[in-house]
Structure formats: structure tokens, C-alpha cells
Amino acid sequence: MKHVPNVMEIKKIIKESESVKTFIFDWKVENKYDYPLPGQFMMIWNFEDEKPMSISLIDPLKEELGISIKKIGKFSSQVHSLKEGDKLGIRGPYGKGFDLKGSKILAVGGGIGMAPVATMVDHARDRGVSVDVISASLTSNELLFIERMKNAGANVLSCTDDGTCGFKGFATDRVKQLLENQKYDLIISCGPELMMKGILELAEEHHIPAQFSMERWMKCAMGLCGQCCVDDTGWRVCVEGPVFWGHEIKMITEFGKYHRDSSGTAKPF
Known part of the structure; x- marks a missing residue:
């Protein structure tokens, strides 16, 4: 269900900079209307708190979803301490994304x-x-x-x-x-x-x-x-x-x- 956190294993972690990491998850969507769009966001649950995070990668061929998180406070610091194979709760996608127009x-x-x-x-x-x-x-x-x-x-x-x-x-x-x-x-x-x-x-x-x-x-x-x-x-x-x-x-x-x-x-x- 879209509004219930789906506990997912972290497939891959990419260190983008000293303060930003991207967390990659397997993401297979059965209902095409729930497929994420550029500009939408997900709610990320670390089993203590929940925060909105922008979707930074959508790969329909590999069926992967990426969430990039900047280390700022308690929540993001805890998520940054996780390793590949650890788990997070994810629900979404939510919101209105970008609308591509023109050439x-x-x-x-x-x-x-x-x-x-x-x-x-x-x-x-x-x-x-x-x-x-x-x-x-x-x-x-x-x-x-x-x-x-x-x-x-x-x-x-x-x-x-x-x-x-x-x-x-x-x-x-x-x-x-x-x-x-x-x-x-x-x-x-x-x-x-x-x-x-x-x-x-x-x-x-x-x-x-x-x-x-x-x-x-x-x-x-x-x-x-x-x-x-x-x-x-x-x-x-x-x-x-x-x-x-x-x-x-x-x-x-x-x-x-x-x-x-x-x-x-x-x-x-």
C-alpha cells in the first residue's frame, strides 16, 4: 500500500560528496499510477522518525529508485551511518512532479x-x-x-x-x-x-x-x-x-x- 512504509534493503550507497549520500533500492511497481515521476518525493522512515526526501534517481530498466540525503541533523546523520544491506522504510511517491514541455x-x-x-x-x-x-x-x-x-x-x-x-x-x-x-x-x-x-x-x-x-x-x-x-x-x-x-x-x-x-x-x- 502506498501509504504504509515498505521496509526495503539498501541495495547500494553512493557517496556523492562529503555531506550527501545516495541510497539505491530495488523498486518494482505493479500499478503504473504509482510509478515515481521527476520532482516527486518519498517519506523515509528510520524506525524512529520519518522525513520527506526527493527522488534523485528513477531507473525503470534496472527497476531501481534512488534517494539522496544531505547530512544535516539527527535523522540524516543516523541514515548516513547505515550500510548496504541495512533497511529503511519507504512510502510514496507523493506530490506533483515536473511537467516536461518544449524541446x-x-x-x-x-x-x-x-x-x-x-x-x-x-x-x-x-x-x-x-x-x-x-x-x-x-x-x-x-x-x-x-x-x-x-x-x-x-x-x-x-x-x-x-x-x-x-x-x-x-x-x-x-x-x-x-x-x-x-x-x-x-x-x-x-x-x-x-x-x-x-x-x-x-x-x-x-x-x-x-x-x-x-x-x-x-x-x-x-x-x-x-x-x-x-x-x-x-x-x-x-x-x-x-x-x-x-x-x-x-x-x-x-x-x-x-x-x-x-x-x-x-x-x-
């Missing part, structure tokens, strides 16, 4: 936001869509999925705050530079919300449709608890999102301004 897209990911972006890059390239990717991070050691996306046939442009790899500066600066000479049918993005807010403004300036994957505190993932509702629309990020079109994002008044912690207290970005 040339720009994909922008910041930090662990590259997880759903890389999945969409694979999806687009499998369908012959031309993809330029801006992979951004604080420093070169934290850039994610570079070789994988290059092998998929995407044009990958790295971007680091400290200039240790590729463009020196913020992802929004690189997008602005790129849009001076390139045209796209669609922009997709996931990463820090202030980054995505800047990309939304650039997409509107150049009249390019855009989709954004938002992160909010989630508990149930089924739209029941209301923990991830956003102002002023009341949309549940776990159901109506996490991917929203640009015109939808503009209706969310908290976007790029604040989010809420587990108690519901507003926390400015």
Missing part, C-alpha cells in the same frame, strides 16, 4: 536541490530534449551529479560561490548571463528559495515558463495534517506541490520571504 530546457539546481533536478534531466534526455544544466554549490566539493548528467547528454555548467569550479558567483547571476544569448522553452529549478525567487524574476523578464520545487516541513505527506500549507493560498506542498508553475508561485505570498518550523512559527529566509 529545450534550462535546469537549475542549488545544493541538494540538484536531486530532483538531476532526475528531470535524465527524464528529458531520455525523450530527446536538449538540456542545459546549472549545477550550483558553495564549493566544488559539493557539486552533485555532474558526470551523471554529462553522460546523459546534458550540457552541464557548474557554478560555485567561491569560484573553485566553473562560474564564480550565484546561480541567478549565471542564469542571467546565459539568458542573454540563449532561448529556452522551459526553466525548472530546485534549491534555496531566494535563488528560486531570483530565477522566477528572470524567467518572467524573458517570458519563459518556469517550474519550481518548494521545500516545506511535512509530516503526513497526504494533505491531512496541514503542516505544509502555504500563505495565502492554503495549498498543501505535499499535494498541490512540491512543484509549482511560476504563476502559481506568485500567488504564494510567503515564497522567498519566510517558511515555518515544526511548531508553525514563521522563520524569515
Whole structure:
């Protein structure tokens, strides 16, 4: 059942960076409507707590699913301590994913936001869509999925705050530079919300449709608890999102301004 955690053995662990690991699971789907899509997420249960995590790999041929987790707090640290052969509970997929449109897209990911972006890059390239990717991070050691996306046939442009790899500066600066000479049918993005807010403004300036994957505190993932509702629309990020079109994002008044912690207290970005 989709809403009951499926206890799965960790098939493989890939160390993507000093802070990020990808956990690979066998994932065979009998009902095609439950097949994961780029941009959707899973709930991961470590038998003590449960957290939402973006799907970072979907391989229908090998029947494998990948979840990339950044080591931040108690939950992620415990998961990072696991080994191949250990088990985790997984339920999902949940939420609304990316909607592929056009023949040339720009994909922008910041930090662990590259997880759903890389999945969409694979999806687009499998369908012959031309993809330029801006992979951004604080420093070169934290850039994610570079070789994988290059092998998929995407044009990958790295971007680091400290200039240790590729463009020196913020992802929004690189997008602005790129849009001076390139045209796209669609922009997709996931990463820090202030980054995505800047990309939304650039997409509107150049009249390019855009989709954004938002992160909010989630508990149930089924739209029941209301923990991830956003102002002023009341949309549940776990159901109506996490991917929203640009015109939808503009209706969310908290976007790029604040989010809420587990108690519901507003926390400015």
C-alpha cells in the first residue's frame, strides 16, 4: 500500500560528496499510477522518525529508485551511518512532479536541490530534449551529479560561490548571463528559495515558463495534517506541490520571504 512504509534493503550507497549520500533500492511497481515521476518525493522512515526526501534517481530498466540525503541533523546523520544491506522504510511517491514541455530546457539546481533536478534531466534526455544544466554549490566539493548528467547528454555548467569550479558567483547571476544569448522553452529549478525567487524574476523578464520545487516541513505527506500549507493560498506542498508553475508561485505570498518550523512559527529566509 502506498501509504504504509515498505521496509526495503539498501541495495547500494553512493557517496556523492562529503555531506550527501545516495541510497539505491530495488523498486518494482505493479500499478503504473504509482510509478515515481521527476520532482516527486518519498517519506523515509528510520524506525524512529520519518522525513520527506526527493527522488534523485528513477531507473525503470534496472527497476531501481534512488534517494539522496544531505547530512544535516539527527535523522540524516543516523541514515548516513547505515550500510548496504541495512533497511529503511519507504512510502510514496507523493506530490506533483515536473511537467516536461518544449524541446529545450534550462535546469537549475542549488545544493541538494540538484536531486530532483538531476532526475528531470535524465527524464528529458531520455525523450530527446536538449538540456542545459546549472549545477550550483558553495564549493566544488559539493557539486552533485555532474558526470551523471554529462553522460546523459546534458550540457552541464557548474557554478560555485567561491569560484573553485566553473562560474564564480550565484546561480541567478549565471542564469542571467546565459539568458542573454540563449532561448529556452522551459526553466525548472530546485534549491534555496531566494535563488528560486531570483530565477522566477528572470524567467518572467524573458517570458519563459518556469517550474519550481518548494521545500516545506511535512509530516503526513497526504494533505491531512496541514503542516505544509502555504500563505495565502492554503495549498498543501505535499499535494498541490512540491512543484509549482511560476504563476502559481506568485500567488504564494510567503515564497522567498519566510517558511515555518515544526511548531508553525514563521522563520524569515
